[in-house]
Amino acid sequence: MTSDERGTPDSGQVAGKDDLQRAVEERVAAAEAAAGTEPVINAAPAKKATRRTTTKKAAPAKKAPAKRAPAKRAATKATQATPEPGDDDSPVTANPVVAPAPIAEPGNPAGAPAPQPEAPSADPAEPSTPQAPGEGESRDTATTAVGPAGERPTPTDASAVDVASPSSPEGGRGPATTTRAVTDEELRAIVEGWSHDPHGILGAHENGPEWVVRTLRPDAVSVAVVDEDGSRYDARPLHGGGIQEATLPRQPGDYRIEAVYPDGQGGTTTYTVDDPYRWLPTLGPIDEHLIREGRHERLWEVLGAHVRRYDSPRGAVEGVSFAVWAPNARGVKVTGDFDYWEARAYPMRSLGSSGVWEIFIPGVQVGSRYRFHVLGADGAWREKSDPMAFATEVPPLNASVVTRSTYEWNDDAWLTQRAETSAHERPMSVYEVHAGSWRQGLSYRELADELIDYVVSAGFTHIEFMPLAEHPFGGSWGYQVTSYFAPTSRYGSPDDLRYLIDRAHQAGIGVIVDWVPAHFPKDEWALARFDGTALYEHGDPRRGEQLDWGTLVFDFGRSEVRNFLVANALYWCKEFHIDGLRVDAVASMLYLDYSRTEWLPNEYGGRENLEAVAFLQEMNATVYREVPGIMTIAEESTAWPGVTRPTHLGGLGFGFKWNMGWMHDSLGYVEREPVYRSFHHGQLTFSMMYAYSENYVLPVSHDEVVYGKGSMLRKMPGDRWQQLANLRAYLAYMWAHPGKQLLFMGSEFAQDSEWAESRSLDWWHLDDPAHRGILQLVSDLNSRYKELDALWSLDVxxxxxxxxxxxxxxxxxxxxxxxxxxxxxxxxxxxxxxxxxxxxxxxxxxxxxxxxxxxxxxxxxxxxxxxxxxxxxxxxxxxxxxxxxxxxxxxxxxxxxxxxxxxxxxxxxxxxxxxxxxxxxx
Incomplete structure (x- = not known):
């Protein structure tokens, strides 16, 4: 990659965050100097975040001078702080933007206003405003037609005032204000949701010697602005869609909006609320730069829904910031419990070429449900769950949920010990678990009490959970993920999952989680065609679909998509302290012709997916660099070379690979009657021909006890005594074979029936001494395995x-x-x-x-x-x-x-x- 592609200085060296911040400050200072003002840089820094701090603070209030130089700035530059999902309740101290005069864009001090982006093309056959659902239709329909937007705006006599440019230029900051008319078309764009910069019209703006405050309050009977000193200014309607405007004789202070609504019983109710359009963006310029570059490794700290608190003269302001990446969208609105799901009150602003849309809404609380309404590039509105949601409703409901972690970890000793020794030099005996059917009905916290004790008594060193990210269909076992950053809410909250993992660590048990970056389902409310284009998925169905599974394939060649997935891997490791990621269906990622009759070759004419290879190398290199002691495990079913070879030697960089060849050969051997086994002896010995070509895990996984394959016990030939004896001999052979081992739940006590996610394991088998004997054997195998370093210290x-x-x-x-x-x-x-x-x-x-x-x-x-x-x-x-x-x-x-x-x-x-x-x- 060239320095130009990275956006680095001419020297070709990669610019760090400090260099970028310094460059921004120098250019802003130069712009201020050119305007004849004293530069004010970081006058009041925000409180330092606990782990990572970007630039965030609302612009401070200051009294308007009697006369202003034409180019003088109305607000000083400020810093911004971005709290993490796991931060405590301590406030992020910042002054409110009581009069958010726009800040000049670095590198564009003149601040010439950019034109409003093209509205959607008009269609005479369509109504001019969005229509209410027809008979038999639901307001929750994922895709609805959008009304025409008309031609480019032309000046009218609506209201001649000083406003920010209605478009959002590079970096997401508006240029200096200019006195011009606010057109009906711009007001309509806000009301209908296709304005790229509603903050440039709404909020407080200078109007010659006066100031105006515009607010969007659909269905309000009346609106007034109450200034910091208690002065009250009535607003007048500016547009039938709910935009009202109040005129103030001076720059407002820490003002509030007083809105009166009908109560449905012939009376009215008055609400006093903060103005969501008086706040600066919650993403800093460095965040936007890294998102554009596809290199924001802590993406979850800036996108999604984050609870924030700011100090202001009238007291603390608490609310939630929403940010979503939708670069091709014509407009984005956020809706939820807080606006009765009407999707009319909160259009979001676009932060320029980063593709991010953002808004901070005071008063929204933890537990609020929300969705994004996205006006796609194709002119259709779609209701979308947040791709970065940290919690969701319990399926089949699919709204995203505002959450904040308050969990305090107690596993420092475990993390320290984990970082001291390579996983290859430690014993590793893995118990694979489907959280919903180990014992049905248990929550994360109940699993922490029951599952952990059971695993300890059985002697396993690790638990591997089948996917825990949110998925709509239980029958997918979690392998069709719709919310990659949200643990499934079927078993409790994200903090409940943290408790489960913490308890495991305190008991000396590591936790591995199945991760599915290969494909995702086509549900319209999720990632598919998120902004009206093939955004997360590859645009060509010959690369963008897995027809056998009915799913879409990520576009691994798009840097922002790779960033989304790499950040997701880091999120699970850092926010949930997991010890390993088992990456599902790696073979489907590596081959362009995997399970396809029609496919596109790579640039060299081959069938290797070079973009997926680069993604896997990036993911592994990043995770191993950022998380000491972590391990990644590939489910790769072909002979692709170098799966566990380090990336600097040309490998994919995984720590381990499932030994699918050993599994198929060994099970094929023991399923035969003993009298025929001598003719297939090579199936047992062949694995040692390649045992050290990769770092292997020997898997007897869920895939081997479903779809008519039979349980491990039923695979064995002979009568019941012979079946049990065969299984015992096989397990001891497996534990002694080079490689770590993985055993799916139920096999440790020889469950007789196949596994089904819809019911619990057959625990009643433990009333039978023969089945208890298998469980005792597994416990002894694990005990001997951990005691005898000959079985693990030279595994590789x-x-x-x-x-x-x-x-x-x-x-x-x-x-x-x-x-x-x-x-x-x-x-x-x-x-x-x-x-x-x-x-x-x-x-x-x-x-x-x-x-x-x-x-x-x-x-x-x-x-x-x-x-x-x-x-x-x-x-x-x-x-x-x-x-x-x-x-x-x-x-x-x-x-x-x-x-x-x-x-x-x-x-x-x-x-x-x-x-x-x-x-x-x-």
Whole structure:
């Protein structure tokens, strides 16, 4: 990318935020100097935000002079502060813009007014104003036709006053005011919602020696402006759509709007409210620059709905700022509980080429529901949920909900410990969970009490939740996301989820969340054609749709879309302290012809999606840089090279990849009757041919127990005893195989039926000793796994594995060794270890694994061993306590100096039927 593309200085170096801020201040100071005024820069800085501070403060009030120089500024430059969703209730101190005279745009000190943008083309066949719903129609319909906007505005005699330019130039700031007429067309644009700068007309503006305050109050019987000193000025109607204007003899102070409405019973009710059109934008110039560049890594701190509080002479002003990215929209309005869903009172302003629309509405409270009404580039109005919403209604309702986190975390020790060691060098045994069906009806907080204790008792190190972002259809299991920044409200609030994750960390359990950046559903109220164009999705259906799934595909070549997704990954890591992201359907992102008969090749004629590759590399590099100790896991089902290779070496940069090949091969083997397994022995051994080409997780996931595939127990052949024995042997083989492991809920106690999201697991199985035996085995597997570093410390190193015998197809037996990290030569673990020539350090602890997948025991079965002495039997899946037949080795075996299988020592073992045995060298 060139320096011009990044918007950097001529030197070609990337400009930092301080450099950008300094440049803005210098140019504003130069403009003020040219106008003959003293420069005022950051006269009253805003209170520093707890984590990240951008520039935000409302312009301070000041008394109007008796006479003003023509070019003199009416307001000083101020800073802006952007609170985070997780900030406390402390106020962001700022002075209100009691008379928001527009600020000159840096680089355009002359401030020549820009023309009002073209209104939508007129259509004589359409009415001139939006129509009420017809009979049988709903006000909640997602898309409605828009009325014509007419021609470009022409001067009229409506009201000749000083106003800001009605368009929003680069950076979102209006130029210096000029005395001109406010046209009927401009007023109509505000009322109908297609004005790009309603703040340039509404609010307080200088009018020669006087000032006017215009307000939009549809259906009000009367309106008055009450100034800071209590003076009251009645307003006159300026437009039939609810715009009224009051004239004041001087610049107003901290004024309020007094509006009288009919009460529906023949009387009236008076409301005194703050003016939403007297506030400067809540996004600073640096925020807008980074959004334009697609490099705002903390996007959630500036877009969406944020609760804010400002100090003013008449007391604190609390409300909510709304900001949404819709660069091709002709107009955007916000509506909700606070305006009775009428969508007439709050048109938003466009912040120039950033594509962001914004407004601060005093009085809106936490818990308020809202939507955006977007006038698309195609001339149609659409009701849209907020793409950056932090909470939503419970589906099937879909309005966004204003929320603010007050949660106080208690997991500092966990986060510190997590950052000290790579995930590759730690044990990782993952329990995959669907939050809604583990036990139906539980909330996040109830899961924190029940699920965490269960996972601890079963010995798992991590929980992996299937997608928790909001999704409208429960049958999608969460994989068709509509609100990427909102945890599903089915189980509680965002802070309730924070409590669940915090409890897990305090119990020593990590939390991984499934993340779905590959595709999203076509629901009209969500991301699809958000501003009347293919905004989030690719515009060509040959790249922009997944026909098999009925979903849309993100446009990974658009920088703002990549920014949205990268920021979302960071949001889950930072705001919810998750320990890993498992990225779904990576293969569908990497290949342009994935499940498509018609597709477009890349610029080189290939089928690789180079834009998706760049996105995945950017996401991984950013997350690993910003979040110490995090891990990303790819569900990638092909042989794409370098999935877990670092990005600086050309890889995708994931920490782990699901080993789908091992899963398909091993399950294909054990599903066969033992008598036929000898012909398919290679399905068990082939995985070691590529085991160290990537960093693998061995997944037995939800995908393997649905859609007629049967539960893990039902996959096994034979009678019930043989099915249980097969499953026990398979699980112990899986835990001993190189790689981390993942097991879907229910498989740990051998649930008999397939999983269904509509009902709970079959917990009644635990009344059966045979099923309790499987659960006890899993608990012991996890316990031994965490204790024995040979099973995990060299998971990604070939030195951690060695075959004893991979070729006993006739006996259906596998035997291999696992080694731990090298230890000091005088340690007990190294007793009997072979001497080295000084080039390579000796290997650490050693564990031998013998797997017998035949239906008969093998007594006196000799295996080669690398070390002499006693090898203790630390696990036997045929133990009676697990429901087995009790064939064992009386606690261990002794290696004798008889070479076998290429090893200097050997011993005879009893390999139980359909059983796995582990031996640890002592």
């Amino acid at each position: 190193e070939p030195a951690g594995f060695q075959w004893i015998d991979a070729n006993d197809a006739t006996g259906n037996v596998l035997s291999f060794l696992r080694y731990g990290k090298p230890a000091a030569e005088d340690s007990p673990a190294m007793e009997g270890a072979p001497a080295t020539d000084g080039e390579d350090p000796p290997l650490g602890s050693a564990l031998a694994c013998v797997v017998n997948f035949s239906g008969s025991p093998h007594h006196g079965y000799r295996i080669g061993l690398p070390r002499p002495g006693h090898w203790r039997e630390v696990l036997n899946t045929d133990a009676e306590s697990y429901g087995g037949s009790g064939v064992g080795n009386l606690g261990g075996i002794d290696a004798e100096e008889q070479p076998w299988h290429g090893q200097p020592y050997s011993a005879t073992v009893a390999a139980p039927p359909l059983g796995t045995v582990w031996f640890l060298h002592e």
